Amino acid sequence: MSNERGIHPPLLEHAKLRQPLTAGEQQVFQMFNQSLTPDWEIYIQPHLNGLRPDFVLLNPKVGIAVFEVKDWNLNAMRYFTKLDEWGHPTLWAEKDGKEFCLQSENPVTKVNLYKKEIFDLYCPRIQSERGWATITAGVIFPFAPAEQVKVLLSPFLKTTQGDDHAKYQPVSGFSEISTGNMELVFPEASRSHSFLMSEDLAKDLRSWLVEPDFSSTQRAPLTLDRNQRSLAETRTESGYRRIKGPAGSGKSLVLAARAARLANEGKSVLVATFNITLWHYLRDLIVRDLDAPKQIRNVRFTHFHLWCKHVCYEAGWELRYDALWANGREDVLNTELPLLAAEGVMQPGASRYDAILVDEGQDYRPLWWDVLRKACKPSGEMLLVADATQDIYGTAKAWTDDVMKGAGFPGGRWAQLSVSYRLPPDALNLARSFAEMFLPEDVVDLPQPEQGSLDLYPCHLRWVQCSPDNAKVVCSEEILALMHQTGKNGLANADITMLTGNMSSGAEVVSRLNEYNIRAVDTFGSDHRRRKMGFYMGDAKIKATTLHSFKGWESRLLVVYVTEAANAQSLALVYAGLTRLKRSQEGSWLTVVCSAPELNRFGTYFPDHAIGG
Structure with missing residues (x-):
């Protein structure tokens, strides 16, 4: 059955995950893979706009489920709850006479957040009232009795929708996992259809769940000629x-x-x-x-x-x-x-x-x-x-x-080294043309195409010329348009990278994305040095940084926001941005949003040329 369903990352790559599956997570995966019908897709540690649930299950005909797995042995130490200063219950543990708060690891809090964000942000077309029942949020303790887990977590299991929705927040333990009792672990798995779910809703969510290209690349050894x-x-x-x-x-x-x-x-x-x-x-x-x-x-x-x-x-x-x-x-x-x-x-x-x-x-x-x-x-x-x-x-x-x-x-x-193994051929030709037109004449070290690669790496090249007044709006809209390419072709929203020549322009675009509840990891702001230390492609969010900071990197989904092209350094930056596109047999996408009039003529060389705003 594992060969018939969608499993992300693929089964053969699980041993290479950067965060290996725990013993309990391995058991849970085996149960899901063996017991669920092939229509259910399994996403392991998916990227969800900055959140990383243990498992997300998706069936376009039935619904969505998110699960948090804890390998805790409830007999190894004392687990308990106590009220915080606002009278809210919090999760604690005691060992060797020392108490420590576990609220940040509270599995109920986590799955409730995942469910709410899926409902509010990542599946916006779910019906606003009854659609809440489309999403199951479960908690699994593979090494503890379910009844003991329920007693510990009871203060957090109350739902605002009432007891009728308890089946959408199942709690299971050792017995249910060891016997593969799917009716208790995931009651909704037995359904064959739900009029609240559709393929369109599944597409909305997949673009956030699919493993980013960069993460899958990390499991492959380096390939050198x-x-x-x-x-x-x-x-x-x-x-x-x-x-x-x-x-x-x-x-x-x-x-x-x-x-x-x-x-x-x-x-x-x-x-x-x-x-x-x-x-x-x-x-x-x-x-x-x-x-x-x-x-x-x-x-x-x-x-x-x-x-x-x-x-x-x-x-x-x-x-x-x-x-x-x-x-x-x-x-x-x-x-x-x-x-x-x-x-x-x-x-x-x-x-x-x-x-x-x-x-x-x-x-x-x-x-x-x-x-x-x-x-x-x-x-x-x-x-x-x-x-x-x-x-x-x-x-x-x-x-x-x-x-x-x-x-x-x-x-x-x-x-x-002369041959470019990064750029798709069409993008390489445009980058060479840009260098020949705008870079100093004594720069002769231009990328050479790889023999036989012309038809192997399709790419989509778009140039949008706009005025400085509406450039940030155009740029954010182009990023949103790229999100329609994700969830397929081995791409996720986390693969989208926006590059710009200055921090103020980039910060404006990130701020506009925030209005759409789309998070980005960026290097803009007064604390930009600190942000750079936390900037890496494996982050689960959309990326946004300066062209300076992205030198040496690459991405299959790229938006280059050009605001200046009046001097040698700014032109070298634009060239650097054009050469960041990573080729793939499944396709690559480069969009240039340009408010610099000096480059308007060059933009007409792009297969897809538009006037923004």
Whole structure:
């Protein structure tokens, strides 16, 4: 029966889940898979706009069910409830004389929230009154008696609809799971039809339940071509290597594969980026090639200025570090802090690494590279990867041949990656055209197509030209339109990514999405540095960030919001955005919303060109 129904993620990939199923969750899944009719789809740890229920069941003819599973042994410690300061019951436990609150883990509170959000937000076409009965919200304790569970949770099981709705909030335990008693675990499973449910309602919910493309990709080992694999598995005689290549040519893959190989050997590795958000992407790549998850401990992730700060603190120079910022001088980041770190890294006890790998090297200044070299152990490795076409800070031109020789690189050429494995062919051609029209003439490192890929990776390319006055409205509407592509083609709403050149424009779009009760994980606002630390593609919400912060990343559902194209840096940013689209045989979608009049003519090259607003 498991081959007939929809199971997400697929059965063969359950052993690779980033959050493995507990023993109880495995039992519950086996029962659902064996006992439910094939019309029932099973979603395991689905992405639900930021919520992560244990199981969601969906049958277009019958209804929806959400379940929370707890492996708690109610005899291992004392579980009880007590009233909070507002007189509301809360869930507690006591062990070794210490009490701790479990209300955040209260399974009834969780499933009630899931049910309410499904009803209010994700299935808005459910009938407002009777449709509440379409959704079952169940609690399962596979290792505790059901009656004991019901006594413990009784203060939370009261429903505003009355006792008639008790069957829509079933509570089951050890006996029901071990015997596969589906009538008690999920009473509505025996129904064959409900006039309150429809395929349209199922489509509404699927777009939130389907596992995002990025999450499924995380379970696959890195795939490298012969050239990439050679670079990842070897070192030069000097230990220094520089790699250049256009967007999507696999520079980050090579860096990640090399880091994984060294970590597997027990070597200490420092992975340094320019932007904070790239850490998460590189870490996700590296873990895919590790022999064991624990090997990730051998890899330290940082951006250059944070590394400088840590060097100063290791040397005991907190006051010297703080003094740099006393007058808010502009040259602190570029010069003064690196020079202080260069002094600090030579102090006794400073951290040294067997290998230092730098991604997006075109954003680094030669001085920064020289300071990092001091932290590399004798006979260690240094790797620099770069793409001059994405020189959004104007620093790439500083890397002259003479500078390279003084930076530890012997004579000879860069190692070159040319073929783009990221971009669909049609998107690649548009990106090349943009570079040829708007980037400096001396930039020749453009992506080359892979042989034989022309008909394998369909993509949908749309350009919407609009005025600055209505751009945020147009952008939010285009994001909503992309939501119609999810729930199929291996895509989920969490795959949608919006990129923009500045934080204020992005914040306006996110605010408008909030009006539709659509949550986004974003890097906008005064606390943007903190938000960047929490930005990763595996998050269950729609993504929104700046073009700067998304360099190196990729997505199959992309909205690029262009507000400026008047100078070299802004044009390099637009090019970077155009090259973030990830190819797939199931299709990719790129929408550009542009309020910069300088690019209106280029927009007409898109197969789908429109005037917004």
